[in-house]
C-alpha cells in the first residue's frame with residue numbers, strides 16, 4: 001500500500017515536471033486548469049542557419065553576368081519571396097579571396113555582401129556586425145563574375161543575428177520591429193545569446209537567423225529551437 005502511494009507520488013511529480021517543461025503549444029495536462037501562458041512561454045522559434053552570401057543590385061548583376069542576365073532560382077528560402085540562386089561569385093579583398101559565394105534573390109536596391117567573421121580575416125576587411133540594409137560606413141570588396149567585376153565602395157557586413165516574424169507574432173510575443181532581445185537554446189553547448197534583433201512585419205516568417213560560424217561554435221543545428229527572452 002505504501003509502495004503504491006510512493007509510485008503515485010512519483011507519477012504525479014513526473015507529470016508536473018513534464019507539464020512545466022512542455023512548450024506552450026503542447027496539449028495541457030489533463031484535468032488541470034491550464035494557466036494562461038506567460039510571456040516568453042510562447043512557441044519555440046525555428047532556426048535558419050545562413051552561410052556567406054551576396055545580394056545584388058540590378059546594375060551590379062549586369063556588370064557581373066552581362067546586361068539582361070536573369071538570376072536562376074534553385075531553392076526558395078523560408079522568408080517569403082527570398083531564394084537561393086544557381087549563380088555564385090568570387091569575393092576579393094586586399095588579403096585574399098573567397099570563391100563560389102552564393103547569390104540570393106531577388107535583386108535589391110544596393111549590393112550587400114554578408115560574410116562570416118572568419119572570412120573577414122581571410123579577405124582582409126573589417127566589416128561591422130550589422131542588420132541587413134544598414135550599409136553606411138561598411139567596407140567594400142571586389143566581386144568577380146563570369147562577365148566582369150565590380151569594385152564596391154561599401155556593402156560588406158557580418159549579419160547581426162535576428163528573428164523574422166509577422167506583425168501578429170510580434171504582438172503575441174510582445175515585441176516590436178527593431179527591438180533587441182535574447183534567445184535561449186538547449187543542446188551540448190546550450191546557452192543564452194543577447195543582441196538578437198526583431199524584424200517584424202510584412203514579408204517576414206517566424207525564423208531566427210544565425211550564421212554558420214555561430215551555429216557551429218554553439219552546436220546549433222537545423223533542428224535547434226530558441227526561446228525568446230526579453
Ligand SMILES: [Zn+2]
Nearest residue numbers: 079162164209
Ligand atoms: Zn534573416
